[in-house]
Amino acid sequence: MSSELPPAGKLPGKTWKVGTLVYTTPALLLVFVWLLGGDFLENMRERGMAPVIQLLLKRFEASNLLIGLLLGSLPTAVALLLNPIISMVSDRHRGRWGRRIPFIAIPLPFTVLAMIGLAFAPTLGTLLHTSLGDSSPGANTCVIGVFFVMWTIYELTSVLSGAVFGGLVNDVVPQAVIGRFYGLFRASSLLAGILFNYFLLGGAEEYYFWLLITMAALVGLGHGLICWKVKEGTYPQPEPLAPGARLAFFAGVATYIRECFAQPFYLLFFAARTFGALAFSPLNAFSIFYAKSIGLGMDVYGKYVALTYAISIIITYTIGSLADRFHPLRLGILFMATYALFAFSGWIFAVDTSSFLWFFVIHGVLSGAYFTGTASLGQRILPRDRFAQFASAGGMFTSVGVMFMTPFAGFIIDATGQNYRYTFLMNGVLSFVALVCFLLFYRAWKARGGDAGYTAP
Numbered sequence: 001m002s003s004e005l006p007p008a009g010k011l012p013g014k015t016w017k018v019g020t021l022v023y024t025t026p027a028l029l030l031v032f033v034w035l036l037g038g039d040f041l042e043n044m045r046e047r048g049m050a051p052v053i054q055l056l057l058k059r060f061e062a063s064n065l066l067i068g069l070l071l072g073s074l075p076t077a078v079a080l081l082l083n084p085i086i087s088m089v090s091d092r093h094r095g096r097w098g099r100r101i102p103f104i105a106i107p108l109p110f111t112v113l114a115m116i117g118l119a120f121a122p123t124l125g126t127l128l129h130t131s132l133g134d135s136s137p138g139a140n141t142c143v144i145g146v147f148f149v150m151w152t153i154y155e156l157t158s159v160l161s162g163a164v165f166g167g168l169v170n171d172v173v174p175q176a177v178i179g180r181f182y183g184l185f186r187a188s189s190l191l192a193g194i195l196f197n198y199f200l201l202g203g204a205e206e207y208y209f210w211l212l213i214t215m216a217a218l219v220g221l222g223h224g225l226i227c228w229k230v231k232e233g234t235y236p237q238p239e240p241l242a243p244g245a246r247l248a249f250f251a252g253v254a255t256y257i258r259e260c261f262a263q264p265f266y267l268l269f270f271a272a273r274t275f276g277a278l279a280f281s282p283l284n285a286f287s288i289f290y291a292k293s294i295g296l297g298m299d300v301y302g303k304y305v306a307l308t309y310a311i312s313i314i315i316t317y318t319i320g321s322l323a324d325r326f327h328p329l330r331l332g333i334l335f336m337a338t339y340a341l342f343a344f345s346g347w348i349f350a351v352d353t354s355s356f357l358w359f360f361v362i363h364g365v366l367s368g369a370y371f372t373g374t375a376s377l378g379q380r381i382l383p384r385d386r387f388a389q390f391a392s393a394g395g396m397f398t399s400v401g402v403m404f405m406t407p408f409a410g411f412i413i414d415a416t417g418q419n420y421r422y423t424f425l426m427n428g429v430l431s432f433v434a435l436v437c438f439l440l441f442y443r444a445w446k447a448r449g450g451d452a453g454y455t456a457p
Helices: 025-059 064-092 101-105 106-119 123-136 139-172 175-199 208-229 247-260 265-277 283-293 298-326 328-349 353-374 375-383 384-415 422-447
Strands: 015-018 021-024
Touching: 015 123, 015 175, 015 283, 021 025, 021 265, 025 064, 025 106, 025 139, 025 175, 025 283, 064 101, 064 139, 064 283, 064 353, 064 384, 101 208, 106 123, 106 139, 106 208, 123 139, 139 384, 175 298, 175 353, 175 375, 208 353, 247 265, 247 375, 247 384, 265 353, 265 384, 265 422, 283 298, 283 353, 283 384, 283 422, 298 328, 298 353, 328 353, 328 422, 375 384, 384 422
Parallel strands: none
Antiparallel strands: 015 021
């Protein structure tokens, strides 16, 4: 599939290089196949887990605030605590499996078991309620408590692997095609979303057990394929953090803070990416309940989600190619400006079933275009030798934002009498702030050389 750099002229035809890896075009395509194939199976889980768990939590009378805390704040709090540690350890790790693969392979069995535990959560919660007798806080509370435990384990193990996946892509995919890879990456995710939402979401409440069991098997197979088939190159030894083992951890923390947070250029980049991610989160987090509140069945809702993904999948490779050609930063500014105008319009006009469905589809296409267009932005801005470290630092900003934004959105919806139209207003405000941050960062990027001469500080 790939090899260490060979003597000049030993490989026929065009070659693609990244680090110490070199690919012929067929070998590079094979790397794409394994990464994208494994990711497709993983995305069947990503696309399915949140709506299934949301519907189950509503069945057991969880509030929007509690759902926001459990599905929004908890995962981001875990990521906030673990991502910096895992990413920096991964950047510095050297082993026969590579520096990324061990952090994907080792947590995998625990992720699968936690997902199986979620499938059994209603049964386990009912048994707990029965065993506690008069001391039970209630059947629904016991079920939600079991969900909380299983979801926490699931998020802890998922974060470990998710923290390094972007670093693995950065290490094994040549930068010349990174935008197109992320276009295909997005297409893989969208195809998984189409299949789940069109064929499976309508039965999510009735067949949740088998859906969760199936998704557990898919994530095991998907990550297993990536760990088995994708090979990393070799890396130069990292510089020692401190002369003594006891000081190494503290020196690592100090180095992390100094390198990632001391430069206004990177802080502005993190702010733009954070508000860019938050701009879509209120509606994304509660769209399934928005649909139910205006009388849409899950089967119809799922098919419109599938329509959104089908439109997106048609344009995703083109957007990835445009990112390679015109720079993902410019696409981010374009899509964020467009979305800000759209979101404020949705707050005013998305008042019934028909208008909601149109605005919902456009929301999905625009947000997907933004994420596809900016997917390779980190690879174009951050230092390659410490990519995972800097990416995790940006993730900390996003995690804090999501940790507060999702339950805050739930609180606003509860306080307005379940008026889910306010999600469009919140999206509009956040996207406008994101646009301002992107414009300021664009000016800073141009000052550091822009297209012709940018080097990471």
